[in-house]
Amino acid sequence: MSEQQDTTTVETGNNVVEKQELKIIPAENPTKEELATIVAEVRSQMKVETVPTPTEFTFRKQKDDSGIEYKRDTLVVPLPIPTINGVLSIIEEGGKGAELLREAVTEVIKTQARSLISEDEKLNAANFPYDQLSWDFIANMPKASRKxxxxxxxxxxxxxxxxxxxxxxxxxxxxEQVTFAAKLFNAKLQPVKTNKKVLSVLEEQLGVYANAEQANLEEFAEVIEFLAEKITTFKETSESSILEAL
Incomplete structure (x- = not known):
């Protein structure tokens, strides 16, 4: 299968100038019929009940030795995700499987704790909002915030x-302007979380980026979704609720 090339061009007067070249390395993804066969095979190989779920894997742009950018095309793989019954089977059997499951649960809780700590420098063991580490609380968080x-x-x-x-x-x-905005995004908007005017400007700028053809939306979809959710949450937080929390 041959490589594809995407080129971005700009017009200057009567001239068309090549601005960027991107090599696309095709992925050998299965057809719908082939995928159905693979899914059946995957399901039969698993010890517990699973739902093989076609999942897309995207890749970052890279540069070769000559400076030309290239990128692997999106790859689709049916992952054997355990059903609820499958999870219960893992727990009932115990052993390494149950230990791995507990590790996964632990990582979810640690990720939530890390997120809370990064948002509030005053948090410590004595004043930590432990109620926000409960499984029920995390499960009911907006998906973007949770991830x-x-x-x-x-x-x-x-x-x-x-x-x-x-x-x-x-x-x-x-x-300087776009770098400053990028730094605020990278800080997960914490420096400006109470400044609704700035949040509105950043929301607009994030929209401009997300709608730009040049943006690498596949790779950064989770970041964009997370930031958009954060902006909405911060803008909806009233000043009175902030004062009550102090």
Missing amino acids: GGGIPKEIWEGFVKDYIEVMQEVTDKTL
């Missing part, structure tokens, strides 16, 4: 870089 604390550092760094590059290209803002 935000678990977004890897390298994804945030990649988003910041992409945001700065794209916004310089699609707006008339200076490098």
Whole structure:
């Protein structure tokens, strides 16, 4: 299967200048019929009841030795996700399977705790909001907020870089302006969480980025969703509720 190339061009007068070249490395994804066969095979291989769920994996842009950008196309793989009955079977059997399940649960709670700590420097063991670490509380959080604390550092760094590059290209803002906005996003909006005017401006700028053809939306979808959810939450927080919390 041959590589594909996407080129971005800009017009200057009567001339068309190639601005960027991106090689797309195709993914050998199954057809609908092939996927159905694979799903059946995967299900038969699992010890507990699962629902093989087709899941998309996206990849970051990279550069080869000649400086040309390339990117692997989205890959689809049916992951064997245990059903509720499957999870119960793992628990009943105990052993390493149950230990791994507990590790996964522990990581969810640690991620939530880490998110709370990063948002409030005054938190400690004595004043920690332990009620926000309950499984029920976490399960009922907006999905974007729940996942935000678990977004890897390298994804945030990649988003910041992409945001700065794209916004310089699609707006008339200076490098300093887009870099400052990117820093606020990277700080998960904490420095401006009570400034609704600034939040509104950042919301608008995030929308500009998200609608830009140049933006790497596949890779940074979770970051964008998380930031949009945070902006909405912060804007809906009234000043009176902030005072009550002090």
